[in-house]
Amino acid sequence: MIRERFSEHIRNYLSDDSWMILEDHYDPEENLKYESLFCLSNGYLGTRGAYEERAAKSIPCTYINGVFDKSETFMRELANLPDWLGIKLYVEKELIGIETCRVLEFSRALDMKHALLVKRFVLEDKKGRRTEVEGIRMVSRANVHRMGIRLFVTPLNYSGIIEVENIIDGSVINFCDAPRFKVKHTRLLTNCPLTDKGAYVEVATRDRKLCVGTGSLIEAYAGGRPVMKNRSFGAFGETAVEFQDFDAEEGKAVEVVKYASVYTEREVPDCHGDSCTERASDRSELHCRVRDEIKGFAADGFETEMSRHIEVYARMWDEANIEIRGDFDLDRAVRFTLFHLMSAGSEHDDRVNVGAKLLSGEEYGGHAFWDTELFMLPFFACVFPDTARNLENYRYRLLDAARANAAKNGYRGAQYPWESADDGTEQCPDWTIEPDGTCYRCYVAVYEHHVTAAVAYGIYNYVKITGDRCFLREKGAEILIETARFWASRCEYNREMDRYEIRRVTGPDEWHESVDNNLYTNYLARWNLGYVLELLREFKEDGTGLYEDLKARLNIRDEELESWSHVKEKMYLPKGKENGLLEQFEGYFDLKEVTIEAYDENDWPIRPEILRTVPKTQTQIIKQADVVMLLHLLGEEFDEETKRKNYTYYEKRTLHGSSLSPSIYSVMGLHVGDETKAYRYLRRAAFIDLTDLQKNTREGIHAANAGGVWQTVVFGFAGVSFSEDGVVDIRPHMPKEWEGLSFKLHHRGSKMEITVLPDNSVTVTVLEGGPVSVRINGEAMVLKGSGPADEAMVPEGSGQAAGGPS
Numbered sequence: 001m002i003r004e005r006f007s008e009h010i011r012n013y014l015s016d017d018s019w020m021i022l023e024d025h026y027d028p029e030e031n032l033k034y035e036s037l038f039c040l041s042n043g044y045l046g047t048r049g050a051y052e053e054r055a056a057k058s059i060p061c062t063y064i065n066g067v068f069d070k071s072e073t074f075m076r077e078l079a080n081l082p083d084w085l086g087i088k089l090y091v092e093k094e095l096i097g098i099e100t101c102r103v104l105e106f107s108r109a110l111d112m113k114h115a116l117l118v119k120r121f122v123l124e125d126k127k128g129r130r131t132e133v134e135g136i137r138m139v140s141r142a143n144v145h146r147m148g149i150r151l152f153v154t155p156l157n158y159s160g161i162i163e164v165e166n167i168i169d170g171s172v173i174n175f176c177d178a179p180r181f182k183v184k185h186t187r188l189l190t191n192c193p194l195t196d197k198g199a200y201v202e203v204a205t206r207d208r209k210l211c212v213g214t215g216s217l218i219e220a221y222a223g224g225r226p227v228m229k230n231r232s233f234g235a236f237g238e239t240a241v242e243f244q245d246f247d248a249e250e251g252k253a254v255e256v257v258k259y260a261s262v263y264t265e266r267e268v269p270d271c272h273g274d275s276c277t278e279r280a281s282d283r284s285e286l287h288c289r290v291r292d293e294i295k296g297f298a299a300d301g302f303e304t305e306m307s308r309h310i311e312v313y314a315r316m317w318d319e320a321n322i323e324i325r326g327d328f329d330l331d332r333a334v335r336f337t338l339f340h341l342m343s344a345g346s347e348h349d350d351r352v353n354v355g356a357k358l359l360s361g362e363e364y365g366g367h368a369f370w371d372t373e374l375f376m377l378p379f380f381a382c383v384f385p386d387t388a389r390n391l392e393n394y395r396y397r398l399l400d401a402a403r404a405n406a407a408k409n410g411y412r413g414a415q416y417p418w419e420s421a422d423d424g425t426e427q428c429p430d431w432t433i434e435p436d437g438t439c440y441r442c443y444v445a446v447y448e449h450h451v452t453a454a455v456a457y458g459i460y461n462y463v464k465i466t467g468d469r470c471f472l473r474e475k476g477a478e479i480l481i482e483t484a485r486f487w488a489s490r491c492e493y494n495r496e497m498d499r500y501e502i503r504r505v506t507g508p509d510e511w512h513e514s515v516d517n518n519l520y521t522n523y524l525a526r527w528n529l530g531y532v533l534e535l536l537r538e539f540k541e542d543g544t545g546l547y548e549d550l551k552a553r554l555n556i557r558d559e560e561l562e563s564w565s566h567v568k569e570k571m572y573l574p575k576g577k578e579n580g581l582l583e584q585f586e587g588y589f590d591l592k593e594v595t596i597e598a599y600d601e602n603d604w605p606i607r608p609e610i611l612r613t614v615p616k617t618q619t620q621i622i623k624q625a626d627v628v629m630l631l632h633l634l635g636e637e638f639d640e641e642t643k644r645k646n647y648t649y650y651e652k653r654t655l656h657g658s659s660l661s662p663s664i665y666s667v668m669g670l671h672v673g674d675e676t677k678a679y680r681y682l683r684r685a686a687f688i689d690l691t692d693l694q695k696n697t698r699e700g701i702h703a704a705n706a707g708g709v710w711q712t713v714v715f716g717f718a719g720v721s722f723s724e725d726g727v728v729d730i731r732p733h734m735p736k737e738w739e740g741l742s743f744k745l746h747h748r749g750s751k752m753e754i755t756v757l758p759d760n761s762v763t764v765t766v767l768e769g770g771p772v773s774v775r776i777n778g779e780a781m782v783l784k785g786s787g788p789a790d791e792a793m794v795p796e797g798s799g800q801a802a803g804g805p806s
Contacts, residue, residue, distance in 0.1 A: 005107040006120050009152040009253065010134050013306075018332055019113035021690070026098060026106045031057045032177075032698035037689065038110050038117050039360035039701065040137065043346035043387075044144035045262060046359025049110075049117055052087040052135075052149060053097040059176055059698070060085065060169075063359045063366060064264060065344075066352040067212065068421045069185035069205040073174075074429035076421040077365030078355070079185035080174045082201045082214040084147060084260040086167025089133070091160060094125045096133065096153075101125050105132075112339040113317060114310045115141065122156070130156040132253075141316070141343075142308035145263055145293050150302045151256040155248045163245045164228070166218040166258065170201040170238035174362055180433065186212070190284070191235040194291055199233065199240035202286060215290040216260040217298060220246045227254065257302050261293040316342055319744060320383050322713055326739035333686035334713060337706035341379060344703070347386045350393035353420065354703055361700020367419035367427050368394075370451040371704035373458025374633070375660060379710045381465040382745045389471060392462055395455050396475040398424030399482065402452075406486050413485025416452045418445045447506040447514050449490065453524035456483040457633065460531060464722050467748030473546055477535065481554055484532040487525040488560075488567050499572040507585065509626040511616045511657070515585035519574055520630040527634060529568040533561065580645045584627050594619040595652040602693050603680055605655050620653050624661035625668075628654075632664050635671070644672040651677070659688055663708025667716040670733045678716065679735045685709050714743060718756055722747065727773045727780070732760045747772065750785055761795040 002022050003014040014020065023034050031050075035058065038049025043065065050060040060083045068076040089096040098106075101123035108119040117137040124130045132154040140146040153162060170188055175181040186203035189211065194200040198217035204210060220228040227246040234241045248254055268289050297305060320342050324331040344358035353368035354376055372391060380388035395416070401424025402414035409415060417426035428445035459476040463469065491500040502525060507518035539547040550556065576583040583589050592614060598606040611621065625632070628650050631643050638646075647668050656662055662685040669678030686709050689697045714720050718741060719731035728747055734756055741756040750769030756762050762776045770785015776794035 002107075002109055005109075006118065007132075007134060007152070010118050010120065010136060013111075013114065013116065013136065014109075014118065015111050015113040018328065019111060019335065021110040021112065021332075021336060023108040024106070026103050028055060028057050028099065031055055032059055033692050034108070035059060036360050036697050036700050038108070039340070039358075040115060040117055040139040041340070041343040041359045042115075042139045042141045042144045043344065043348065045139065045147075046344065047085065047139055047147065048360060050083075050085060051098055052085050053089070053095065054086070055099055057177075059362070060172060061362060062172075062262070064212065064262065065346060065349070065355075065359060065366075066266075066422050067205065067210060067264060068366065069207050071183055071185055071206045073181075073183050073365075074431065075365055075367075075419070075427040076207075076423070076425075077174065077185075077367075077427075078359075078362065079205055080172045080176075080362070081186065081212050081262070082203060083167075083169040083172050084214050084216055084262065085137075085149070086165070086169055087149060087151065087218070087256070087258055088165040088167065089131075089153060089256075090163040090165075091125065091129055091131070091155075091158070092127075093163075094127070094129075096123055096125065096131050096162075098123070101131075104130065110339075112335055113313065115139070115313050115339070115343065116306075129158045132156055136306070138302075138306055138309055140305055140309045141312040142305065143293075143297075144348075145261050145267075146297050146305055147260040147262070148297070148302050148305065149258040149260075150306075151258075152253045153248065153256055154253040155250050157250065159250045160248060161245050162248045162254070163243065164218060164220070164256065166199055166216055166242040166244070168199050168201045168214055168216055168240040170203055170214075170240070180435070180437065188238045190287065191238065191240050193233045193242070194294065197231050197233075197242065198294065199242045200287055200290065201238070201240050202284065203238075211265045211284075211286055212262065213264075213284070213286040213290045214260070214262045215287075215294050216258055217294050218242065218244065218256060218258045219298065220244075221255040221257070222246070222252065259294050259297045259302070261290050261297065263289050263293070316384075319746075322710070322741070322743045324713070324738055324741055327737050330683060330686055330737075333683075333690055334709055336690060337686060337701075337709045338379075340701045341376065341703060341706040341710070342384065345376075345380055345384060345387040346390060347384060348390075350390040351397065351422070353391060353394045356703050357700025358703045361698070363696070363699035364419070365421065365427065367421055369419060369704075370454035371660065371707070373454040373461075375663075375704035375711070376707035377458050377462060378465070378715075379707045381462050382714070382747070385466050385468075385746050388462055388466065389468065392459060392471060392476065395458075396479060399479055401425055403482060406482075406489075411486050412489040413487075414452070414479065414482035415449065415486050415490075416455050416483075418448050418451050443513055444506065444510065447504060448510065449502075449505060450507060450518075450521045450524055452483050452486055453521070453528050456480050456528045456531070457524065464724065465747060467726070472535075473539075477539070477546070477550060478554065480528075480532045480535065481550065481556065484529050484564055485560075487528050488564050491525065491567050491571065493570075494572070497572070498570065500567045500570050501572045507626050508624055508629050508660075509584065509622040511621070511623040512585065512588070513617075515587070517572055517574055518585045518626075519576075519582055520584075520626050522571055522573055523630055523634055523637065526568055526571040526573065529564050529571075533565055533568065536561070580642045581649055582627050582630075582642070582646050584622070584650075588620065592619045594621050596621075596655065602687075602691060603684055604693055607655060622650070622654050624654065624656060624658040625664040626650070628668050629664055631671075632668055640672070643668070647672045647674070656684075659685070659694065659702040659705035660708060662688070663705065663712045666712040670716045670719075675733060675735065678712075678733070679737070682709070682712050682716070685712060713741070714745070717741065718743070718754060720745070720754070725773075727775055728752075728764075729775045730754065730756075730762050730764070731777060732756045732762060734758050734760050752783075759795065 002020040035048040069079040105122035190202035355366035356364040406415035419427040666681035766785035
């Protein structure tokens, strides 16, 4: 048991091994990976799992969701904000640290159930003094402005004075370990004591001067009484250091607690403009808010706040947990992906999205991509509908920016940016810099336009799952209309062939840039136009006046609607070869035929040798699911044989250069009957960060992959899909390795629990709401719900088999 590695100070707070991720020895070369794995987030902020005393190899980062800055970089990116973690312990000027002492015992673990990072070290300094340091770190979900660290410091073979530094480091930068890309996104405003004790650092982002205040206070207790003494404060440039000490007795633990808080002026309305940037007093409104928060935190106590935090996570896990019985390692790995995904989503703020690395790393600048709508949104819609609605509202807030983006590029309607930050402008850089300093033009934002269709599909899917017609009518419809406008203007008419085409485009496979008629893009554009036209017909017939209002407000003319219908009907949809193969884009089948023949020890495809001499662009090797992604989203457009043939063909040619890819191949593998490979793909996806399969976990957790893992389990192996008329269809594909599968879903105001057994029998229990229409293994029924849980159990083989995952 992992919990047995810790003393009674820590052990009683910890969960069983199915909820614990352990680091069992110290290897400085693994620091950056574990900083990502052990990141703690609460939807408002995220702090990487760096050591309090710092290590030589480290990227300490604290991000607040939505706080972006550009400065000298190519794009607006999450600004690395003052590091609140700092605690240094000294004995006779010797640092008690992981890299300054001999490590006799070492354990660090993430408790996913309670969202706590815990540690236990026994360290021996150069004079042979041994100190046990145990600790708990928390980024509170109960009050998102509170962060805390609780240490138990025990001198094992000595007594004496232990000196303590409480540190807030405002000198942190982005990309601190990348000389070519280092940048400072903040400017120091204040470095001063919090009150008569503690530390406070206030900074402003350099571009838009958004003020951020960070404060901290350290207390120490022995036998329940305060023992900290000799406090003094020092401002060392951008770093605040409060010194204090306490008397330590051999064999007796002293509890050291750091209370910390952070606010931005977004949450303190009275703090804005010159009052933040040109103050005459250190007591700004922001400073006062942080001070009062820490005062309240210390009065409540770490234990009380931790209990509240754990209660919130208990409620969250009651919604989100997936239990896979029979495969312990996979069960824990799936839980790990869900922990990070649900920790980063905000149920309170619709100004923010979920970045491609969540709040755990600086790669991609914290930007939102198509990943949100197609990979993460289904999880939030089914598990945390309020968060899902916030993600949809985020796109609506930035609709005007998408309109401006379309106009800038010569199109009508709304063109959503490939990479989106806080203001909706395109944040994908025009140039990419290689490690050797050479630059090449980056055309992703110029050609990869399918994100706009993803935004539209996200609205469709969100409404289908949640039944939130209010959002559709008040906001979603406007987005959908403007995306349809974009596609109608983006398509080009080929008079000779009497068809509309999308030329010079990049599909999901980014290794083949600027092609003509990418199949995925053409189909999704056509779908977007068709869905909006059908929706407008529905609004016209419902007699509410919404149709007339939209036409007047958005200046929609009948001729425009007719043109959309014309473009939709004549959209070129390449059918490929007569044998049923769909061509990814025009000319793809003419490229050099290269397939994947071998896999490494992690079951990851090995790059074919020919790619050493032949560029990928000249071969059929692709980065990620493209045609197969189309089959996943719009499966109703294709017969089962076409799906099977194309899955088989493209699976042999996909190198999975993106973490988005394995989960899609897993879901589609189940759909076409390739269950063995589907299980292998699920394992690749679930372990991609835990085992650092792509050697880039140091950059942060793969957010879209986390959402894809959830989809693979729920839409794939459990076989859940949602029909347009509100029926929940369940047709499982249970692998032989599993002894059972359980999870919960929200659907159109109801909440249900689904349990699947190895024989593919299914039990559905309505916990809230109802009635719920379900079709289980082909047998249709209505569960009334409300009051005592309504339950139905249907064995596999009853009735006619329902369709697979959509």
